[in-house]
Amino acid sequence: MSDPQTPSLMHQRRRAAWLFLLPMLTVLAGVAGWPLFRTVFFSFTDATLATLDGFQGVGLDNYLWLLRDPVWWRAVWNTLLFTVVSVGIETTLGLGIALILNAHLPGRGLLRAAVLIPWAIPTVVSAQMWGWMFHDLYGVVNAILMGLGLIAEPRAWTADPDLALPVVIAVDVWKSTPFMALLILAALQMLPRDLYEAARVDGVHPVKVFFRITLPLIRPALMVAVLFRTLDALRVFDLMYVLTGNSRSTMSMSVYARQYLIDFQDVGYGSAAATLLVLVLAVATVLAVTLGRVRVDAGR
Amino acid sequence: MGLKRMIGRVAFALLVLGIVAWAVFPFAWAIVTSLKAGSALFTVEAWPSQPSLANYTAIFKEQPFGRNILNSLLAASSVVALSLGLAVLAAYALGRVRFRGRGLLLFVVLGVSMFPQVAVLSGLFELVRWLGLYNRIGSLVLSYLIFTLPFTVWVLTTFMRELPKELEEAAMVDGAGPFVIVTRVFLPLMGPALAATGLLAFIAAWNEFLFALTFTLTDDARTVPVAIALMSGASQYELPWGQIMAASVVVTVPLIGLVLLFQRRIVSGLTAGAVKG
Amino acid sequence: MAGVTLRGVRKSFGRIEVIHGVDLDVADGEFVAFVGPSGCGKSTLLRLIAGLEEPSGGDLSIGGQRVNDRPPAARGIAMVFQSYALYPHMTAYDNMAFGLTLSRTDKRTIAERVRAAARLLQIEDLLDRKPRDLSGGQRQRVAIGRAIVREPQVFLFDEPLSNLDAGLRVQMRLEIAKLKADLRATMIYVTHDQVEAMTLADRIVVLNAGRVEQAGTPLELYHRPRNRFVAGFIGSPAMNFLDVVSEGRADGSVRVWLPGGVPLDVAVGGAAPPAGAPLTLGVRPEHVGLADGGAGLVATILAVERLGGETHCHAALEDGQRLLVRLDGDRPVAAGERLRLNLRGETAHLFGPDGRRL
Numbered sequence: 022m023s024d025p026q027t028p029s030l031m032h033q034r035r036r037a038a039w040l041f042l043l044p045m046l047t048v049l050a051g052v053a054g055w056p057l058f059r060t061v062f063f064s065f066t067d068a069t070l071a072t073l074d075g076f077q078g079v080g081l082d083n084y085l086w087l088l089r090d091p092v093w094w095r096a097v098w099n100t101l102l103f104t105v106v107s108v109g110i111e112t113t114l115g116l117g118i119a120l121i122l123n124a125h126l127p128g129r130g131l132l133r134a135a136v137l138i139p140w141a142i143p144t145v146v147s148a149q150m151w152g153w154m155f156h157d158l159y160g161v162v163n164a165i166l167m168g169l170g171l172i173a174e175p176r177a178w179t180a181d182p183d184l185a186l187p188v189v190i191a192v193d194v195w196k197s198t199p200f201m202a203l204l205i206l207a208a209l210q211m212l213p214r215d216l217y218e219a220a221r222v223d224g225v226h227p228v229k230v231f232f233r234i235t236l237p238l239i240r241p242a243l244m245v246a247v248l249f250r251t252l253d254a255l256r257v258f259d260l261m262y263v264l265t266g267n268s269r270s271t272m273s274m275s276v277y278a279r280q281y282l283i284d285f286q287d288v289g290y291g292s293a294a295a296t297l298l299v300l301v302l303a304v305a306t307v308l309a310v311t312l313g314r315v316r317v318d319a320g321r
Numbered sequence: 322m323g324l325k326r327m328i329g330r331v332a333f334a335l336l337v338l339g340i341v342a343w344a345v346f347p348f349a350w351a352i353v354t355s356l357k358a359g360s361a362l363f364t365v366e367a368w369p370s371q372p373s374l375a376n377y378t379a380i381f382k383e384q385p386f387g388r389n390i391l392n393s394l395l396a397a398s399s400v401v402a403l404s405l406g407l408a409v410l411a412a413y414a415l416g417r418v419r420f421r422g423r424g425l426l427l428f429v430v431l432g433v434s435m436f437p438q439v440a441v442l443s444g445l446f447e448l449v450r451w452l453g454l455y456n457r458i459g460s461l462v463l464s465y466l467i468f469t470l471p472f473t474v475w476v477l478t479t480f481m482r483e484l485p486k487e488l489e490e491a492a493m494v495d496g497a498g499p500f501v502i503v504t505r506v507f508l509p510l511m512g513p514a515l516a517a518t519g520l521l522a523f524i525a526a527w528n529e530f531l532f533a534l535t536f537t538l539t540d541d542a543r544t545v546p547v548a549i550a551l552m553s554g555a556s557q558y559e560l561p562w563g564q565i566m567a568a569s570v571v572v573t574v575p576l577i578g579l580v581l582l583f584q585r586r587i588v589s590g591l592t593a594g595a596v597k598g
Numbered sequence: 599m600a601g602v603t604l605r606g607v608r609k610s611f612g613r614i615e616v617i618h619g620v621d622l623d624v625a626d627g628e629f630v631a632f633v634g635p636s637g638c639g640k641s642t643l644l645r646l647i648a649g650l651e652e653p654s655g656g657d658l659s660i661g662g663q664r665v666n667d668r669p670p671a672a673r674g675i676a677m678v679f680q681s682y683a684l685y686p687h688m689t690a691y692d693n694m695a696f697g698l699t700l701s702r703t704d705k706r707t708i709a710e711r712v713r714a715a716a717r718l719l720q721i722e723d724l725l726d727r728k729p730r731d732l733s734g735g736q737r738q739r740v741a742i743g744r745a746i747v748r749e750p751q752v753f754l755f756d757e758p759l760s761n762l763d764a765g766l767r768v769q770m771r772l773e774i775a776k777l778k779a780d781l782r783a784t785m786i787y788v789t790h791d792q793v794e795a796m797t798l799a800d801r802i803v804v805l806n807a808g809r810v811e812q813a814g815t816p817l818e819l820y821h822r823p824r825n826r827f828v829a830g831f832i833g834s835p836a837m838n839f840l841d842v843v844s845e846g847r848a849d850g851s852v853r854v855w856l857p858g859g860v861p862l863d864v865a866v867g868g869a870a871p872p873a874g875a876p877l878t879l880g881v882r883p884e885h886v887g888l889a890d891g892g893a894g895l896v897a898t899i900l901a902v903e904r905l906g907g908e909t910h911c912h913a914a915l916e917d918g919q920r921l922l923v924r925l926d927g928d929r930p931v932a933a934g935e936r937l938r939l940n941l942r943g944e945t946a947h948l949f950g951p952d953g954r955r956l
Contacts, residue, residue, distance in 0.1 A: 030493075030669050031652055037499035038414035042426070045411035045474060052466045053433045056444025063443050073447050118340060121333075134581055135341040138348060141580040143528035145546035146569040150347045153354060153562050159363045161350055195347070249435075256437035259530040263550045275439040275531075283535055288443045295440045302437060487683035490650050495697035495748075496671030509687040 057299075063292035070286035083293035093294065095269055096277040097301075099186060103273065104254040107193045112247055114194065115201025120231075122202065123209040140199040148263035151192045155179055182270035189260055189271050196260075197253075201246055208242030209235070248309045255302055274298045348573065355567040376567035380552075385541045386568055389548040393572075396461040396533075396544060397526035400469050401519050403462065408473035408518075409511075413503045415474065416481030417489065427478070434471035438531050441467060449536055460536040461544065465529060469522040476521075480514040481507065517586035520579060527576070545572045600661025600674065600751040601626045601784060602647060607656035609642055616642055618808045619656065624752075624801075629778050629785045630813075631799035633792055633831070639808040641756055644788045648677050648754050661751050671697070676745035677754040680761060682737045684729040690716075690740045691725040694747050708747075715746040718780065719773075735766045742777070755787040759794065774798060792832060796820075804828050826953040829880050835910060837880045838921050839949075846873035852948055852956065854879060856941070857917040860895050863943045866956040877956075880947040883910070883924040889940035897921060897937045913937060 064083055068076035087093050122133055139147065154161050155178035163175040178188050212235065220230045236243075258275040265271045267280050278298060282291030358373035380386040414420075415427055445464050454460035484507060492506045533544040534551075543551070549568050552561060580587060602624040609617040617639050624630045632640040645651040647658065649670035658666050665673045676697075684693050691712055698708045716722045719739040729737055738758060745753055758774075759767045775798055778785060789795055795802050796816040803813040804827070811831075812824040823829035829837050842854040842862075847870030851863045854877060864879070871877060889895070897913035900920075904927070911923040911931055923939065925931065948956045 030649060033669070034418050034499060035420045038418035038420055041410035041414040041499070041503075045407045045470065046426075048407060048466055048470060049430070049433055051448075052445070052463055052470075053436075053441060056441035056448060057436070059444030059447060060440055060442070068443075070446070073450070121337065121340075132337050132341060134584065135344040137580050137584065137587075138577055139344055141524070141576045142348065142573050143530075143546050143549075143576070145528070145530050145550045146351075146573055147347065149549055149565050149569055150351045153566065154347060154350060156562070159562075195343070199344070252435045256439065258439065259546075259550075262530075262534075275437060278439045279442065279531065279535070282439070282442055282446075288446075292443050295437070295442065298437050299440045302435070306435070485681065485683065487679045487681050488685065490648075490670075491677070491679060491683035491685075491744075492696075493650065494648060494670045494675070494677045495744075496669075496700045497696075501700065506685055 060292045061296050063288050064296045066289045068288040068292075070283070070288055073288065076289065079289065083290045084297075086290065087293050087297065092269060092272070093277060096272045096274050099271060100255060100257070100273045100275075100301075103186065103190060103193070103257060104251055107190045107197070108247060108250050108254055110190070110194050111198045111201045111250060112243070114198045115205050115246075116243075118198065118202040119205035119209055122206050136199045136202060138199075139196050140203075142196070144196060144259040145263050147192060147196050148260050151188070151195070152179060152264050155188055179265050180268075185265050185268060185271045189264055192264065193254070193257070193260055197250060201250060204246040204249075205239065205243060208239040208246075211242075212238055244309070248306070251305060251309070252302055255305060256298065274301070348570075348577075351566045351569050351573075355563060355570050357563055376563040377571070379561075380564050380568045380571070384548065384552060384564065384568075385543075386545075386548060386571070388541045389543050389545050390572070392458060392461075392543065393527055393545040396458050396465065397523050399458075400462045400465040400526050401523045404466060404469040404473045404522055405477075405515060405519055407470060408477050409508065409515075410503060411474050412477035412481045413499065413507065416478040417484075418499075427475075430471045430474050434468055434475065438464075438467065442531075442535060445532070446535065455536060456538045456542045458542075461529075461533055464532040464536065465526045468529075469526055472525065473518050473522050476518045477511070477514060480511060480518075484510060513586060517583065520583055521587065524576065524580075527572075601628070602752055602786065603657075603659040603662075604643075604647075605657045605659075607643075607646060607658060608654045609639075609646060609651060610654045615654070616808050617646070617653075620808075620810055622803065622810065622813065624784060624786060627782050627784055629787065629798060629800045631787045631789060631795035631802045632805055633789060633795045633802055634805035634811075635831070636790060637807075638805040640788045640805045643805065644677075644754055644756055644786060647752070647786065648675055649673050671701075674751035675754055676748040676750035676752075677756065678738075678741050678745050678758045680757040682729070682741040682761070684737055684740055684744075686729050689726050689728055690721065690732065690743075693729070693740055694725075694744045697744070697748050711747040711749070712743070715743040718746065718777070719743050734762050735770060738762065738770060739773075742774075746781070751784060753781075753783055753785040755785065755789075757788055757790065760789070760791070771797060792834065796832075802832075804831055806831075823880075823947065823955060825955055826878060826880065826949045829947060829949070829955070833882055835883050835922055835924065837882050837947075838886070840879045840881070840915070840919050840921065842877050842879045842948075844871045844873060844875045844877050844948075846870065851943065852877075854948065856895055857915040857919060858896050862941055862946065864946045864948045864956075865943060866948055868956055871950060871956065876951060878949040878953075880949060881921075881941055881945065883922040885942065885945035886921065886923045887940040887942070888925070889938040894938035894940045897923070897939050899931060899933050899935045899937060901933055902931055911937070913939075 063076075065078055065080060066076040067079050118132075118136060122129055142150075157163070157175055157177040157180065160178070162178065163172070166172045167175065176184060178184050216234060217230065220234060225233075256275050257273050258279065261271045261273050261276050267276060267284070274294065275298065278291050278294035280291075281287045281294060285291070353368060355376050356372040356374070357369040358371070358375040415423060449455050449460040449463065452459070452463070454463065488506060489502055492502045497506065528546060529544070530546045530550065533547045537543050537547060540548070545568075549565060549572070552565050552568065602622075604620050604622040607617060607620045608615060620643060632643060634640045642651060646653050647660075649665070649668060653666060657664055660673055660675065670677075685696065688696065694712045694715060695708045698711065712725070713722070716725055719742060721736060721739045721743060724732060724736055724740070729740070732740065741758070755774075759770050762770060771794055778798065787795070787798060799816060801813060802816055802819055804811045804819065806827050812819060812828045814822075819828055819832045823832060826839070830839070840856070842856060845853040845855060845861075851865045852870050853861055853863050856862055856879070862879070895915065897915050899911050899913050901912040903910040903912075907927045909925045909927055909929050909931065911925060913921050913923055915921060921939070923937070931937070950956055
């Protein structure tokens, strides 16, 4: 066995590794760990923004109130609906665009560049752009649809409770599909080309090739991309806040939590909502990792 | 076969054109709108009859938009520099040294980048106030680290792992310790990786909204996204759409330029960060 | 300069032991080659000496000093890697100077040593180039130069020529031989190419499954392999092995019966096996001759490979056992023909059931 007095090369490397990790871990603990702990802690108190250091424990009261608030349940429903529908559409469209980009056909470069544009635009900007396009009086969407005779009179897209959430989803699909397409494209490009050539030589129908060969092979990467998008969609904030403000018809869990935390200054109650959101995300991740067998793996 | 194939090609070309139009139209419409001044704004026309730059001058004169851009630049570039500095060292440890708990640490790092920002809002608010950073850029640098740091660590770790092992061993035989290996052997080789990662982190910080909205109060402390979201005109009930679109175009054009310029690197950075099949 | 001593050196990765207690002495100034099939542990053994791996047990000394706990840079070694491992962002000069810069050697000494090494390797004109602007052979020279400027007590080479194409490999092999003569340093050289080992090494260490099978001069291994593994590994084309039955001892040799009832007396050193014991007879293809007249071992040619300078005949004996025969290049033989072969006892080897040579 190696001499315990003189640290060996491997020990030195390990010690250096921890030394290198220390600054990063300290910062993460400070900006993420501690605040998260405080949020959970506040959720059991009656703290307000003005009295962050003078509060009393209230046990589970905040949570009990939360579970009785129909607005909260509306926010939960909105968030889940938004997540399922937008991620579903984005995955399907993204897959289609990725397949087009992967085919060696003219116009690929143009398409890839065009598709990157929505991704590069800040969410707030895209929300404003679409908000303007969906404007009830001067919006181009109403003008086009009326010109085509599809609607008889202008719609108040973002104000109509039945239309607001679909509009939010449409904007998210526009903004996030490129991300999906790029991730799927990367997975497609890792597939061996001779596989397709073999299938073509064997005369397998392209649709069958897609479902029998392509899809199973990119499934792991696809699942990771879907998981990432899902977690992103569950915490959505900017889109709703900018497009429809604090409107109940589109309010997400993040918007709900922030409204109580900051606008109503009820830190205890808002923290309880934020804590529940974390739980939802954790459950989604666990479900994805166990049921979907998603492997997010950086260490080989 | 000829005709069928022709029809197929045309249909395919139309599909591609449709997707391109769908991707590009909103931004094009924003440009058109930004050039409409006064009441022209309220007529739907493909190109303004009297294009005007009035909206562009207004955002810098009537609004503190120049200041907002400066704030965003300052916050985003500081947080990127800080993140890259911390992440390079951490990525070496996570990517190239075997030690117990490495997998767990990577998982924690990934977890932090995934958790909802609203969940740290109250704790961060307390911290920001305690540090006296409220309504200052510092509060944004601090809070942006939550997402830029895990992201840069994660991506640089995958890049770091790809570097050849023999190179590191040659350096060890030459007498280089871990710090020298990172700074003098690996870092010079990671230029492209750092550029791609830094750019992606920069975009994320530049686009951030929730923290910027919460930790700033006054118009001149705001960042670009908050300014665009909260821009108000003469009357409270009338949004200055022309100015909002002008501001949107101003901040988006450089971003699109950067993204198109660094297309390939961005794609590789994104995939290194996300897909590990 | 210094020798290298290994005593009971072991190495485990997790629960799997890959080096099972190796004892070895490399003399000062000796050129030793480690050979063996892939996965035999030859590279691991080299990396243990370099300090890139930690031994799980045993002692390792360089120049009489125990170096188990010393980092690579403090062992007085220099290593040349298979992939060259040049720093891509540095010029050839900086690559060679890097180690000395780190040990804060003064600039003039560095320049002198780098220039001297460059002169020796004839790469003086390339010092300003980056690795990507160098050919494979030039990169290899820079890598060797980087080792030379460290003025190590021991040079370690990890398959340094295997990334080069065949022609360049022969040329670099000659240059390494010249380097060996010029530097007179201890060198340990890992290769899977036995020609490299045979031509360069003073002594060859044959490794198999983490153990030393035999260590000796190239000709010792060729003429007196200790066991069937070494006999089969050294020599190209590989030695033929035939199943034979012992008839017992006679005058320091053992008589065995070959297929077809041909007797052969093979000289043996140790105790003779009892009559009737199954043995393995080893004969190198170059030691199988053609018999004159009607006597000798009957074989049918299965296939003929003509290499120009020599001809390889794959043949089957009467009982179906295969045998490779090396003949002159122009010998008129064809598949299906019958040959009469002549084996000689002096050039044949007998191996017991445990694989050891008798």
